Amino acid sequence: MKGFKVISILCLIVFFVPLMAYSQIEDAELSDTPIFDISRLPVFIATLLAIIIFFMATYLVKARAETKIRKVAGLNAVDEAIGRATEMGRPVLFTPGWGGDIQRPTTIAALNILNLVAEKTAEYNCDLIFPTHDPVIMSAAEETIQNAYINAGHPDQFKPDNIYYTTSSQFGYAAAVDGAITRVEPATVMLLGTFEGEALILAETANSVGAMQIAGTDSTIQLAFFLVACDYTLIGEELFAASGYLSGDEKIVSSIKAQDYMKIIIIAMLVAGGILATFNLDFLSEWIL
Amino acid sequence: MRTRFPIAICFVFGIFTLLQYFSKHPTLTAMYAEILDWMQIVFVFTLLVGVISIFKIHSAKISRQERDWPYSILTILGIVVMAVLGFGYGTEYGSPFLWIFQNIQVPMQSTMFALIAFFVASAAYRGFRFRNKEAAVLLITAIIVMLGRVPLGHQISDLIPQTAQWIIDNPSTAAKRGILIGIGLGSITTALRVILGIERSYLGGRS
Structure with missing residues (x-):
């Protein structure tokens, strides 16, 4: 019955969107435009390849008994960081940065880590504060943290007032989070998500109150600031691998394995591209670009 | 239903967004534009949730007279004044809304931005x-x-x-x-x- 409800609502949406869209283009020349845009063929092939590798890795990981993931210092420190906050009787502050919205994979990766962090703070009876610049992220985070507290068996410890929207203005957000860090003096500050100019302001303020900092972002410019200012920094794909690393879930671990296979293909293509460019044969790069 | 519905939504819209990238067909392009419009509508509603959250948290701080509670009065006052001025007198050039934005908010944002210079120095010293x-x-x-x-x-x-x-x-x-x-x-x-x-x-x- 539940499945029927889901399918019915989805059908409504799926049929409603094309109807709305079609009503706007009744005068357009529908027949002249081909369905498939041939200029995007290389991206299409790469996408198909990524999907095939993704499923292949899932099958291979299932077939093997155990898959190893290399140790990531920043993720190993999550337990220590929450334990430290509990011992000091001070909260953990987690913020996903100003640069991202809910559509961004980095934000989703940050929310995945938030879920695991929230489960641990619930177990340790430690306060978790989540300020954000985006009301959609705030709503998603509230749901994530509440469910994590329920899963941990401590729904009574969930404090909705600790998850709040600050402002959509970049430096207004930086000022609000800085203010929160200065007032509550968290023992641990987690800066995981998409950060821009506010990255260093937040990291240095957290350092000034003696907080342990775990940071990670998809911005290579801000990553340099985090590496200098924070105790632990998740570099590149480490942020996206975090949920599999921390939960040990087989399906997520297999997707991390898929990343490795894709990396091998990219390395092979880089080597091939290098050799072809040396001999002035640029047909491969021209086709891809 | 609580988890299955969002997952199903993600699947349908995720697959559609992925597929529409490979097509320039007007129907698919219009469908994509329609979905983006829906997202804007959802965002506006959640913005309301965000503003309510600010009011709830700061009014609780004021009533409990928590640490630095007078700043909470300033926050609420700021939202109310800007909303009244924006709706009452508009946001065009010469309006009180824009005057406050340009003469109070912009300098405050610039001040926060200027702090980066000092933080770069302290971070560089440690790094x-x-x-x-x-x-x-x-x-x-x-x-x-x-x-x-x-x-x-x-x-x-x-x-x-x-x-x-x-x-x-x-x-x-x-x-x-x-x-x-x-x-x-x-x-x-x-x-x-x-x-x-x-x-x-x-x-x-x-x-």
Whole structure:
């Protein structure tokens, strides 16, 4: 019955969107435009390849008994960081940065880590504060943290007032989070998500109150600031691998394995591209670009 | 229903968004534009949720007279005044709303931005300390790059700006591209996990 409800609502949406869209283009020349845009063929092939590798890795990981993931210092420190906050009787502050919205994979990766962090703070009876610049992220985070507290068996410890929207203005957000860090003096500050100019302001303020900092972002410019200012920094794909690393879930671990296979293909293509460019044969790069 | 519905929504819209990228057909383009419009509508409603959250948290702080509670009065006052001025007198040039924005909010934002200069200095001091071999490499590289970017570097030797440019163009760019490839692949697999419903942590559920 539940499945029927889901399918019915989805059908409504799926049929409603094309109807709305079609009503706007009744005068357009529908027949002249081909369905498939041939200029995007290389991206299409790469996408198909990524999907095939993704499923292949899932099958291979299932077939093997155990898959190893290399140790990531920043993720190993999550337990220590929450334990430290509990011992000091001070909260953990987690913020996903100003640069991202809910559509961004980095934000989703940050929310995945938030879920695991929230489960641990619930177990340790430690306060978790989540300020954000985006009301959609705030709503998603509230749901994530509440469910994590329920899963941990401590729904009574969930404090909705600790998850709040600050402002959509970049430096207004930086000022609000800085203010929160200065007032509550968290023992641990987690800066995981998409950060821009506010990255260093937040990291240095957290350092000034003696907080342990775990940071990670998809911005290579801000990553340099985090590496200098924070105790632990998740570099590149480490942020996206975090949920599999921390939960040990087989399906997520297999997707991390898929990343490795894709990396091998990219390395092979880089080597091939290098050799072809040396001999002035640029047909491969021209086709891809 | 609580988790299945969002997962189903993710699957349908995720697959559609992925497929529409490979087509320029007017129907698909219009459908995509329609979905983006829906997203804007959802955002406006959640913005209301955000404003309510600010009011709730700050009014609770005021009633409990928590630490620094007078600032909460200022926050609420700021929202109310700007909303009244915006709706009452408009936001065009010469309006009180724009005057407050340009003369209060913009200088405050600039002040926050200016703080970065001091934070760069303190972070550089901690990061560039000669603690071990790696820190020494970082320190020497930073000195060369910084000297290469100012006229003093040119005056000492032309080799300094050339070396600085070589560092930026080669090892720095190579490292950046390596990280970017990792981020790209991480984004692809995270997106696939979400679309296929493998990753449910963001919904507060176990994967």
